[in-house]
Every structure is written in C-alpha cells, then in structure tokens.
Amino acid sequence: MIVILDYEMGNVGSIQNMLRKIGVREVTISRDAGDIRRADRLILPGVGAFDAGMERLREFGLPDLIREHALGGESPGGSAWGCSCWGRTARRERSPAWGCCPFPCKRFDFPPETALKIPHMGWDRTYVRIQTPLTEGLEPRERYYYVHSYHAACEDPALVLMECEYGYRFPSAVYGGSVYGVQFHPEKSHLYGMKLLKNFAERC
Template sequence: MITIVNYGMGNLGSLLNMFKRIGVKARIESDPEAVRDAEKLVLPGVGAFDAAMHRINETPGLRAALDHKALIERVPVIGVCLGMQLLTRSSEEGKLPGLGWIDGEAIRFPRIDGLKVPHMGWNVAHPATPSALTNDIGIEPRYYFVHSYFVKVDNPVHSLMRTQYGVEFDSAIGRDNIYGAQFHPEKSHRFGMKILQNFAEL
C-alpha cells in the first residue's frame, strides 16, 4: 500500500487515479498516525515552498512521522514537483529550511531572452545516474513539467535524470530510499506510469 501524504498542498486525486490505473493500491492520508504505518510514501506538492514547509512543520506530529519513515525506517519515499524541492535543504523561493533529506537546493530559472518561466509543458528527461526508479523507461522519455524553480543537487550521483530548459537541471533525484521527480508522472502518460510502477516495485 502506497500512502499519498495530504498536507493541503498536493495534486492528490490525479496521483491516486494513476496508481489505480496501473493496479497499485494507494490511499490519501493526512493523519500522522497513518503516515507512521505507511509502507511507501508519496509527498506531492503544488504551490510555494515556505507555505508547504509551514504546513508540514505546523501539523502536529507530521514532520516527526515523515523524518522517522524516511531516515530511520528508510521506507521508499518519492517527492513530486514541489514535493521534490522540499526534499532539499532550501529554496530561493522562501526562507524556511526544507526537509534536508537530499543535499541540494531549489533555484529560480535565470532570466534568459525568450525563456518563458514557469517551465510548462512536455520535455525530455535524460537518465543520468542508474536507478531502480528509472529502469526500462524507454528512449527519449518525455514528461509534463510546471515549475519556476529547479533543483541542483550537491553530489552529481544523486541526479537520476536531467532536463534542458535554458539551463540543464536535475529533473529526478535520489539518495538511498528517497527519490524525487520534478515533473508530474501522474500527467505524463506511459513514461510517468513507468516511473510510478518502478516506485511501487521498490
């Protein structure tokens, strides 16, 4: 069973529907006790970095439950879109520290003539470091993106996929049991389905 964490800022229904479509049991939970019982966790996110971290930190017991599952029990965790940015230590979008589970930071796209921000639409994500998350994803996998900030990991080995949009950025990251996808796998058809299937099989 996969638990999708509802802290008030996520694309919950689409993720749940995609898991159902690929035949994987999933549930949406906001109760920290349910998070503590999870076998795998999805941390979604839509909106601003500080608002998301504030909700996680201010929901009684939620931050402790997430840290315990990810860092002590080491269950598989994936952050999606803003959820991936929250895995890092900080973002230029806000002032609050992130979860700090993967060394890196979220940076705003630079001002480049002709470069529209947010980065919105389909783009290719090229595999960088081999990972179970990206097994057999196919040639030139394309995913759906909507974001104004991108993640830069400190250690290149934690970059699982990279994408070009004005600059080259880390579009999927991972360290041990913790993964992140900047794109929306739940909106990315067969390529996104494969990412979620791989995560479910971890």
C-alpha cells in the first residue's frame, strides 16, 4: 500500500490521481498512524513554504512517524520541500530538517547582474546521473516541472540521482538509505512524472 501523507498541504489529490492512472490501486490519502505504519511506501507531497509545512506536520504528530518509517528501512519519497526536509538543514528557516540523508540545503544565489529569477519555476531538462530503481528506464534528458527556491547541496556525488541546470547544475533527485527525494513535482510533470511514479510504485 502507498500512503500519501495528508497534512492539508500539497497536491495530494493530483498525486493520487496520477498513481491510479498508472494502475496503482492500493493508494490512500491519510495521516492515520496505523496506515503510516502499515504502508509499503510513503509519499510526502511538496509545498513551497518549508516552515509552514513542517509546522503543519508537527500539529498532526507526523514527523516521528515518518522518520521511524524511513529509518526502519522502508521507502518514503518526497517532492519539492519534501526533498529538503530529509537533509540536514543549512537554511534560514526556523524549523530544522530531519537529517535522514547527509546533505545540506541551500538557496539559489545568483549575482545581481543575472536575469535568473527565484524561485526557479516551470519546465526544465533533467539529467539522469545514476541508474537506480527510481530512474530505471528514464530518458537521459526528460523534462519535469519545478517550483523552488532551495535545493540539496550534496558533497557526496553518489547521493545525486538526477540533476537540473538553473544558473548552475544542482541535484534534482537524491537518495540516501531508504529515502528518495525529488526537487520537482512529478504530479505536475505529465508523462515524465507518471514514468517516475511508476518506478517508485513498482520497483523501489
């Protein structure tokens, strides 16, 4: 069973619909502790506001359950800030990240003379670096939909599954232990997002 974590934020309905389109029948939107503990996989939907998302998770008593699931060897996955929360924080927000994966997160920082805007928003080419169950069969340069101001900053290249370029190359999908994190929104990425979610549902 796949559980999409319901903390009243993120595109939970869109993720559920996309999973059903690719044939996943055992998928539920829930924040029930029993559902989370029984889940084969968890999906933590992404939102733009890190502190607001972490505060909402705390209100529902979810962080400890999620970390327990991750550290117990299961396979959570997240998008957008859901990627950032797995790392060890290096950001200005009040809430610390969870430290499940050994990477800090940083904000895009461009010279004033550049025309690049923050957040990085829209469709962008994404490059597969490492073949894993999540990236198996994906084309080397597929396009995914991004909305973010922060990204993982991995010192260890072995953690970086995919990269994107916006001013410079940055990790757009990471892996650590049993956790996959993606910086883009699979549920907004049409056929490309469906392929990635199918891998997550069937192979991870």
